[in-house]
Amino acid sequence: xxxxxxxxxxxxxxxxxxxxxxxxxxxxxxxxxxxxxxxxxxxxxxxxxxxxxxxxxxxxxxxxxxxxxxxxxxxxxxxxxxxxxxxxxxxxxxxxxxxxxxxxxxxxxxxxx
Amino acid sequence: xxxxxxxxxxxxxxxxxxxxxxxxxxxxxxxxxxxxxxxxxxxxxxxxxxxxxxxxxxxxxxxxxxxxxxxxxxxxxxxxxxxxxxxxxxxxxxxxxxxxxxxxxxxxxxxxxxxx
Numbered sequence: 165x166x167x168x169x170x171x172x173x174x175x176x177x178x179x180x181x182x183x184x185x186x187x188x189x190x191x192x193x194x195x196x197x198x199x200x201x202x203x204x205x206x207x208x209x210x211x212x213x214x215x216x217x218x219x220x221x222x223x224x225x226x227x228x229x230x231x232x233x234x235x236x237x238x239x240x241x242x243x244x245x246x247x248x249x250x251x252x253x254x255x256x257x258x259x260x261x262x263x264x265x266x267x268x269x270x271x272x273x274x275x276x277x
Numbered sequence: 278x279x280x281x282x283x284x285x286x287x288x289x290x291x292x293x294x295x296x297x298x299x300x301x302x303x304x305x306x307x308x309x310x311x312x313x314x315x316x317x318x319x320x321x322x323x324x325x326x327x328x329x330x331x332x333x334x335x336x337x338x339x340x341x342x343x344x345x346x347x348x349x350x351x352x353x354x355x356x357x358x359x360x361x362x363x364x365x366x367x368x369x370x371x372x373x374x375x376x377x378x379x380x381x382x383x384x385x386x387x388x389x390x391x392x393x
Contacts, residue, residue: 197382206385206387209381257323265311265323267320269319
């Protein structure tokens with residue numbers, strides 16, 4: 165079955181508004197990674213969360229890992245047009261070693277100027 | 278650092294042709310590389326894990342005789358789509374894993390394959 169559910173699938177915001185994407189799993193995760201893919205480009209690693217309740221910030225981006233390690237979120241404050249792209253969460257495939265990942269379906273962010 | 282080069286970036290060819298895609302880690306050694314497939318506006322789907330010096334591990338539903346993987350060195354993995362057909366048209370992306378615990382995957386630029 166699906167390893168992780170990511171919502172929403174699409175988000176359209178005006179520049180300056182905030183944006184959040186969520187990933188939820190039915191099982192406890194050892195870690196979760198977040199990637200950004202610009203239109204026509206390849207995924208670029210943003211961050212990895214490992215600890216329960218972890219919160220990490222990268223400028224306007226805030227990443228959270230739930231206390232139960234079953235959900236995670238990425239929040240962008242005051243979006244800019246450069247934030248446009250699809251944001252994916254990725255989790256280790258069940259029973260997996262060696263870095264095999266399952267990617268969520270992604271949230272496609274559009275920012276209007 | 279951690280640059281992955283993928284070549285070619287775009288391929289258009291006739292049905293029945295075999296196409297080889299290369300994935301190179303330029304500034305680090307990658308004992309493990311991954312091959313993904315991505316359809317338009319969809320997520321990345323892991324096809325196989327490429328291990329240096331050993332056979333690739335394929336995900337369920339991926340035909341190993343259709344998608345041949347060779348990982349001959351610590352910096353190069355190749356994916357050959359054999360006897361490609363229009364349904365094989367897709368965006369193929371490789372990634373490389375650097376050594377060490379909890380390291381991220383570094384992705385190549387991808388190869389857009391169109392089979393006529």
